[in-house]
Structure formats: structure tokens, C-alpha cells
Amino acid sequence: MLRDNVHRNFGGQCKKGDVxxxxxxxxxxxxxxxxxxxxxxxxEVANHYEYLVCTGTYSGFPISACxxxxxxxxxxxxxxxxxxxxxxxxxxxxxxxxxVDELEYGETVIAKGAVRWDGTSLDYVRPxxxxxxxxxLIMAAVSAAExxxxxxxxxxxxxxxxxGPEREDGFxxxxxxxxxxxxxxxxxxxxIDGTGESATMLVQSSIYGFRAGVANINxxxxxxxxxxxxxxxxxxxxxxxxxxxxAAWDKEKEASIRKFTTPEII
Amino acid sequence: xxxxxxxxxEAMGGQIQPGQIADYVLVPGSExxxxxxxxxWDDARKIAHxxxxxxxxGTLAGIPITACxxxxxxxxxxxxIDxxxxxxxxxxxxxxxxxxxxxxxxxxxxxxxxxAVRMDKTSEHYVFIEYPAVADVEVTCALxxxxxxxxxxxxxxxxxTASSFYAGEGVTCFGGYRHSKMDHIExxxxxxxxxxxxxxxxxxYTLCSLYGLRAGRVNTIVDDPxxxxxxxxxxxxxxxxxxxxxxxxxxWDAEKKKxxxxxxxxxxxxxxxxxx
Numbered sequence: 001m002l003r004d005n006v007h008r009n010f011g012g013q014c015k016k017g018d019v020x021x022x023x024x025x026x027x028x029x030x031x032x033x034x035x036x037x038x039x040x041x042x043x044e045v046a047n048h049y050e051y052l053v054c055t056g057t058y059s060g061f062p063i064s065a066c067x068x069x070x071x072x073x074x075x076x077x078x079x080x081x082x083x084x085x086x087x088x089x090x091x092x093x094x095x096x097x098x099x100v101d102e103l104e105y106g107e108t109v110i111a112k113g114a115v116r117w118d119g120t121s122l123d124y125v126r127p128x129x130x131x132x133x134x135x136x137l138i139m140a141a142v143s144a145a146e147x148x149x150x151x152x153x154x155x156x157x158x159x160x161x162x163x164g165p166e167r168e169d170g171f172x173x174x175x176x177x178x179x180x181x182x183x184x185x186x187x188x189x190x191x192i193d194g195t196g197e198s199a200t201m202l203v204q205s206s207i208y209g210f211r212a213g214v215a216n217i218n219x220x221x222x223x224x225x226x227x228x229x230x231x232x233x234x235x236x237x238x239x240x241x242x243x244x245x246x247a248a249w250d251k252e253k254e255a256s257i258r259k260f261t262t263p264e265i266i
Numbered sequence: 267x268x269x270x271x272x273x274x275x276e277a278m279g280g281q282i283q284p285g286q287i288a289d290y291v292l293v294p295g296s297e298x299x300x301x302x303x304x305x306x307w308d309d310a311r312k313i314a315h316x317x318x319x320x321x322x323x324g325t326l327a328g329i330p331i332t333a334c335x336x337x338x339x340x341x342x343x344x345x346x347i348d349x350x351x352x353x354x355x356x357x358x359x360x361x362x363x364x365x366x367x368x369x370x371x372x373x374x375x376x377x378x379x380x381x382a383v384r385m386d387k388t389s390e391h392y393v394f395i396e397y398p399a400v401a402d403v404e405v406t407c408a409l410x411x412x413x414x415x416x417x418x419x420x421x422x423x424x425x426x427t428a429s430s431f432y433a434g435e436g437v438t439c440f441g442g443y444r445h446s447k448m449d450h451i452e453x454x455x456x457x458x459x460x461x462x463x464x465x466x467x468x469x470x471y472t473l474c475s476l477y478g479l480r481a482g483r484v485n486t487i488v489d490d491p492x493x494x495x496x497x498x499x500x501x502x503x504x505x506x507x508x509x510x511x512x513x514x515x516x517x518w519d520a521e522k523k524k525x526x527x528x529x530x531x532x533x534x535x536x537x538x539x540x541x542x
Contacts, residue, residue, distance in 0.1 A: 060538060112475075113381070113398030125458045128468070130381035130398035130424065138403050143531050154529065156398060156475065189393045189476055199396075206381070206424060207458045248535030258414060260422065262407035263530040265415065266517035 007077050009085065011048035018045040019085035020055055020062035022247060024239045025078065025092040027197060028067055034236045035065040050074055051081075058240060061247040068092075072120030072161060072200035079204045089211045089246065090201055091137055093239035095231055096216035099158065099183055100192045103218045106231060108152040108238060110141045111214040114199040115191060117182070119161040121203040131159065131202040136246060136261050137213025144241035145215075150234060157214065158191045159199035193218070215242070275345050278321060281314035282353055288323055288330035290512045291355040293346060295362050295466060299505070300333045306509060307331060318342055319349075326509055329516045336360075340388025340429060340469040347473045357405060357480040357515060360470055361508045363498065364425070364462040364485035365435070367455055373490035374500035376420035376507060377461050378409045379483040382468035383426035385434065389472035399427075399471035404518060404530055405482030405511070412510035413484070418503045423461035425483070427468030435463050462487065484508055 003012040024035055029052040036042035042056035050069025057063065066082060068075045079090065096109065103109065113132040116122070121131060138154065145152040160182070170176075186194070198214045205212035215238055219231035249261040271280040292303055297320040304310035310324030318337030325331060334350055336343040347358065364377055371377075382399040384390065389399065406422070413420040428434030436448040455463075467483045474481035484507050486500030518530040 112403070113400040115394075115398070116396035126383070126385075126454070127395045128384035129458060129460075130383065130400055131396075132381040132398050132400045132424075135380065135401075135403045135406050139407075139529070139531050142529050143534055146531075147534060156400075185394065189397060190478070209459055244537070245535055248538075249532055252535075260407075260410050261532050262411045263404075263518060263532050265411055265514055266521045 007048070007081060010046035010051050010053060010081055013046035013048055014053065014085055016086055018055055019053065019082055019087050020064040021087060022061065022063045022089045022243050023082055023087045024063065024065040024243060025068055025090050025201065026065065026235070026239070027070055027094050031232065031235065032065045032067045034232065035239060038236065038240055039063065051078055059244045059247070063243060068197055071196050072118035075197045075200045076120050076204060079201050083208055083210065090205055091141070091212070091239060091242055092198060092201060092214045093235045094195065094197065094216050095219040095235060096193050096195055097220045098192060098218050099194050100187055101222070103153070103192050104151060105218060105221045105223070106151065106234065107218050108145050108150050109157060109193040109216050109218065110138060110145065110152055110154045111157045111198060112138060112154060114157050114159040114202055114214065115186065116159060116199045116203065117161060118159045118196070118199040120200040124203055124207060129203060130206070131199040132206060133202060133213045134211035136249065137211055137242070139261070140246040140249065141213055141215045141238070141242045143245050144238055148237055148241060150238060153192070156191050157198060157216070158186045158194035160194050160196055213242070275316070275349060277353065278314035278319050278349055279316035281316055282321065284353065286313050286323055287350055287353040287355050288332040289354070289356040290329065290331050290515065291350050291358050292331070292333040292508055293336050293358050293360045293470065294333065295336055295338055297335045299361065300335045303333045303505060306505065319346055327513050329512060331512060336466055338431065339465050340386035340427070343466040343469045344388045344473060347470055351477055351479060355479070358470055358474055359405060359508045359511060360467060360483040361504050362464060362466065362485045363488040363501065364464050365489040366462050366487040366491065367452070367460055371421065371487055371491065372419070373487055373492070373497040374419070374503065375487045376413055376418055376500060376504055377425065377485050377487065378406060378413065378420055378422045379425040379467050379485070380406055380422060381424045382471050383424065383455065383460060384468040384472060385429055386427040386468040387429040388469045392472055392476060397472065399468040400475060401471055401482045402474070402480035404515065405480050408511040408514040408518070409482050409484050409507060411514050412507045416503070416506055416510060418507060421461055424459065425462050425464050425467050426455050426460045428463055428465055431465060482511070
């Protein structure tokens with residue numbers, strides 16, 4: 001199929017209408033399949049490099065899920081393509097390893113914004129520009145976490161092109177001096193969690209006038225010194241419930257001709 | 267209270283005693299606006315007047331409230347926030363005037379800022395530049411709810427905070443002086459969906475985010491795109507919206523305390539039964 005670059009429309013596999021306005025974004029293809037398994041209807045619309053895109057309906061509204069792979073460069077391509085195909089609301093859910101001990105195992109971090117150490121977003125706009133989450137998505141994610149009874153914190157997260165090995169656990173115990181300094185710098189300003197896919201998506205969304213949000217679940221079981229894949233189920237349910245809540249609020253908003261969803265005035 | 271402040275600006279030149287600053291603090295730029303605010307409260311008393319910082323405390327619909335002018339620019343704004351925070355201020359709303367950057371904006375439109383481009387420079391002394399200057403969700407929502415309730419035209423988006431009023435916003439200065447570095451600043455910001463220029467918000471948002479305090483901002487567009495003239499028609503609207511937002515926030519804060527909530531949220535939508 002003809003296309004103007006290798007990644008356009010995910011390798012030419014999608015056309016307008018194949019992607020819903022609401023898109024769940026996550027790192028791995030497995031998680032995209034897990035999202036789709038919960039929907040009322042689902043079809044695969046593209047499978048290109050690290051991008052698996054599924055579209056369907058969930059709780060009565062159209063939804064897509066897209067894997068981004070790891071890192072800002074692949075995320076930026078995914079958002080560009082999804083935007084062209086009709087997406088306008090992005091919620092990234094994923095797992096994370098905490099930068100500090102204060103974050104409990106299984107705890108959800110709902111982002112207000114992200115530190116732009118992704119690198120990629122610097123290609124888009126000057127570094128002073130905020131990588132921020134849309135307030136409606138922050139509220140929807142908090143509402144979802146509350147109702148699913150997941151413990152959560154709301155705060156600024158880190159976003160890193162690579163942190164290198166985070167503790168003395170690199171090959172032959174490698175730990176870079178710069179990594180230690182960067183971790184410390186984040187800790188000093190209250191950043192407790194680091195991801196590699198948030199800031200790029202947030203900056204693109206603000207520039208293009210889209211809504212975006214991020215929540216990550218700490219799946220490192222420190223007590224048992226292991227990575228626990230069971231937390232993936234939490235990721236899936238949190239993502240689905242957040243989008244369901246947001247879509248329901250959007251429906252009410254349209255009916256009331258208000259521009260934004262806010263709490264009721266008491 | 268110590269006999270003498272440790273620093274010249276501490277407690278606004280040592281004029282403020284503990285307990286004199288309310289939780290809700292309005293931070294306009296000008297001293298005049300502080301005086302205008304006090305006429306809209308139930309009662310007001312002057313607490314301090316030190317350099318460009320004029321501070322009044324009083325009550326609004328029974329809610330304890332403070333207004334503190336920041337003067338112009340990041341450095342003085344940083345001092346105002348640091349001193350007000352040290353004295354007990356917890357929620358900050360900036361009210362001011364702004365130059366619109368997007369087509370379709372009119373003089374008098376309100377701009378509620380969700381985040382700020384950190385060209386203030388001051389905030390860089392607090393934290394590395396890639397840290398996001400973001401507004402508090404509840405304060406943003408309260409400002410929106412207030413603008414809706416009062417029926418004033420408003421927009422919600424990102425502001426850019428400059429570190430100088432003329433050169434910093436790419437304006438031609440005295441004798442035609444221009445700094446070529448700034449030639450593309452305005453077009454770049456417009457392309458990046460930035461809504462307006464101001465000179466304080468990024469400092470306020472960065473500091474409040476670092477300190478775990480709440481902040482929001484409502485400015486009115488005063489650069490009339492039709493006439494090209496300064497037109498402060500929206501100033502009273504921005505002031506009214508900020509006061510209404512404080513009333514709304516006080517209501518939410520009381521409700522949160524009563525129900526043990528962490529964040530005030532819209533009503534939870536129950537799952538609809540989907541017909542098979």
C-alpha cells in the first residue's frame with residue numbers, strides 16, 4: 001500500500017475510522033490484548049513494529065488500545081498516527097518501578113505532570129513547556145482508583161529516556177554516577193516514580209489540544225525482591241474504568257453544553 | 267516573632283505576625299488590585315506594606331481570606347509566595363492581565379491557566395527546567411465553575427511566563443532594539459497551543475507544586491486584537507471569578523473534610539446496563 005512514510009497509518013494498515021477518540025495507551029502488546037478481552041466488541045486494526053492497535057466498544061462507547069513499545073521515540077510516532085486517525089483522548093496506564101521506598105507495592109501513581117527527561121519532547125517544543133495531564137483525566141483516574149479501592153498517590157512523575165540500571169543491579173553491578181545524581185534530584189523535589197513514555201505523549205497532546213493522562217502501578221514487590229506480573233490485572237482494570245468514567249462524564253457534559261467537567265458546586 | 271527578620275523580606279519586612287495570613291490567598295500583581303479586592307469583602311484590614319507587597323486580610327462570605335500583591339515578575343513573585351507560604355497560605359489564586367496568543371480571543375475574555383511555560387527563569391533556581399509548572403486540579407475546576415456560574419467568556423489552556431515584559435515577549439524595544447533570539451518566540455508559542463503571555467504564573471505554579479500547595483490563575487485579555495489598544499474591560503470579571511472560586515473551594519474543602527475525601531470529584535457515574 002502507498003504511504004508517505006514507513007509508519008504512516010501504522011504501516012498503512014489503518015484508515016480513518018479505525019481508531020476511536022478514546023485510546024488506552026500502554027507499553028506492551030499483551031496488555032492491549034488484555035484490554036480488548038474486556039470489551040463488548042473488539043477487532044485488531046494494526047500490528048506494525050511495536051504497535052498493536054485494537055478498536056471496539058466498551059460500556060457503550062467506542063474505544064481503542066495501542067501499544068507504544070518502550071521510550072519516547074516510539075510513543076511520539078504512535079501519538080502522531082493515532083491523532084491522524086481520529087483519536088483525541090489518551091490515557092496511558094502501565095507498570096513502574098519506584099524511585100523511592102515511600103511507594104508501596106501495588107500503589108498507583110496518578111500523574112499531574114511529568115519531568116521532561118524523555119528527550120523526544122525537546123524535538124517538539126522548548127523544555128520550559130509543561131508536560132501536564134488534563135484535569136478531567138486526573139479526576140477520572142482518581143475516581144477509578146477510589147472505586148476499585150486501589151491505593152494511590154497523585155503527583156509529578158519522572159520521565160526518562162533511560163535511567164540506566166536504577167540500583168547496583170546493572171551488568172557486573174554497574175550503576176552510573178549520573179543515574180545516582182538524577183534519581184537524587186528527582187527525589188529531592190518529590191518525584192517518586194519514573195516512566196519512559198509519559199512526557200512525550202503529554203507534550204504532544206497539549207500542543208495538539210488533546211486530553212491526556214497517565215497512571216502507573218508499582219509492581220515491584222520489594223519485600224520479596226521480585227517483579228510481579230499480577231499487577232498487570234490492576235493496570236487493565238484501572239485503564240478501563242478511567243476511560244469509562246471519563247466517557248460518561250463527557251456524555252453528561254455534551255447534554256449540559258458545558259465545556260468542562262468539574263465537581264458539583266456545594 | 268523575632269525582634270528583627272533574618273532576611274529583609276521575611277514576613278514582609280517583619281510586619282506580619284503568625285496567624286494573620288488566611289489559607290486562601292489572592293496574588294494579583296498590582297497593589298491597586300489588592301485595594302479593589304478589599305472593597306468586595308465583608309471586612310478587611312491592612313497587614314503589611316513592604317516594597318511592592320501590599321497585604322490585606324479579611325473575610326469573604328465568612329471565609330478568611332488574604333490578598334498580597336506580587337509586583338511584576340518572577341523574582342518578587344517568588345518572594346511573595348515563599349513568605350505567604352511560610353505564614354500559612356495554602357491556596358493561591360493569581361488574578362491579572364494578559365496578552366492573548368490564539369485567534370478568536372477577545373479583549374475581556376478570561377484565560378484560566380492549567381500550566382505555564384517556565385520562561386520566568388526564577389523557578390529554575392528552585393528546580394530543573396524540565397519539571398512541569400502545573401495548576402492544581404481543584405483550583406482550576408473552581409475557576410471554571412465560577413466562570414460558568416457568572417457567565418463570563420473564558421478559555422482554559424497553557425500560559426507562557428516571560429522574564430521580561432518587553433524583550434522577553436519578543437516586542438521591539440526602545441529605539442527599535444530587538445534581540446534576534448526572540449524573533450520566533452511568539453510564533454513558536456502560538457504553534458504549541460499556548461494561550462497567553464504573563465509574567466508571574468510559572469513561578470507561582472512551580473513553587474506551589476514543590477511545596478505541596480494549591481495554585482490557579484485567572485487572567486483577562488487586555489490587548490484588544492480589534493483596536494490594538496490596551497483594554498482592561500475584563501478586569502472586574504477576573505476579580506469576581508477569583509472570589510467566586512474561593513467560595514466554591516471553601517465549600518469543597520468543607521465537604522472533603524466531612525467525607526474524608528482526598529480530592530473533590532464529579533459524581534461517580536454508575537455502570538449502565540448494556541442491552542444485549
